[in-house]
Amino acid sequence: MPILTPKNFTPPLKTLFNGHLQTIYPSFFRKIAGVNYHRERIDTEDGDFLDLDWAYSQPQQRSQQLVVVAHGLEGSSQRHYVKGMIKTLLGIGYDGLAINFRTCSGELNRLPRFYHHGDTPDLAYIIRYVAQQCPNYQTVVLVGFSMGGSMVLKYLGEGGSYVPSIVKKALAVSVPCDVASCSDELAKPNKWFYTKNFLLTLEKKLAAKAARMPEHISVRDFDKIVNFRQFDEAYTAPLHGFQNAADYYHKVSSRFYLEGIKVPALLISAKDDPFLTPLCFPTAIAQEHPYFYLETPNYGGHVGFTVRNQVLSYVEQRALEWFGQAN
Secondary structure (H helix, E strand, O other), rough: OOOEEOOOOOOOOOOOHHHHHHHHHHHOOOOOOOOOOOEEEEOOOOOOEEEEEEEEEOOOOOEEEEEEOOOOOOOOOHHHHHEEEEEEEHHOOOOEEEEOOOOOOOOOOOOOOOOOOHHHHHHHHHHHHHHHOOOOOOOOEEEEOOOHHHHHHHHHHHHHHHHHOOOEEEEEEEEOOHHHHHHHHHHHHHHHHHHHHHHHHHOOOHHHHHEEEEEEEEOOOOHHOOOOHHEEEHHHHOOOOOHHHHHHHHHHOOHHHHHHHHOEEEEEEOOOOOOOOOOOOOOHHHHHHOEEEOOOOOOOOOOOOOOOOOOHHHHHHHHHHOOOOOO
8 A cells, every 4th residue: 555656856867867876976965064963972781882963953942853863884974864864854843863873973882893784772772762861752753774774674673563652753765675685786796886985994994993802803804805795794794693694684684574564664765776676675565564655766876866956855855744744
């Protein structure tokens, strides 16, 4: 039932006419002004920390509505799509909470681990923190981009009816619902640009971490890694308790958790997204699911969605409609 027809979405055809350009251009050139963060560090139960960046719609008064935004791989609260979404919802009275996953806030975390697609315990911990420590928030909505969208959908599916009642709705954007096939997609020669850039930033973090804890991490053979499957086999799986990359991919892919979602959740992924495969468009599940909605515009790339002659991106416009009546 909940297969949504995309709204009118016309990309700037002369300059951003395909998924690659829609992906790359905003990442380099879109700037979001007017979002002023206040950082809070919270300690995790395993002895680590998470840095949370807050933004408030009213300087002197906290709202009753909060949007929690989760970034993508090697992103942070500073990414254009995070700040753009928070600025958009600040405009209709939401406060904003931008998550920085472990190692993504500008400071290395304390433990010999990082973050990953299935790192829902950290997301659940943040939601519990909000529910317990911020009683003014009566409505919480979740937004996740790419890897962050994976976490949001997996969290909702795992939690089901146990998700706190203040969580009313969710929006996930450009989600690699099947991590294995996306890993293989990004290993193709015509996608080397994306993989190389991700691996460069990951290598820097691993090198810094290896210098601090060489008994747990080594980058001695990192130059042999040329794709995500090799990276996940060498680092993600062993550092986070998975048997191997295949075990990791199966256990973290959000498509296996969608049936358990119990709050309205909208997934928007573009058909021209260069990261995604057919397994990332769970049409059959959405057709039968009372809570899971799917929208697949023809254009948008990967977390791009630049719209001709508009300040807001397409997904920001849709967020205004989706969350406008979230209570």
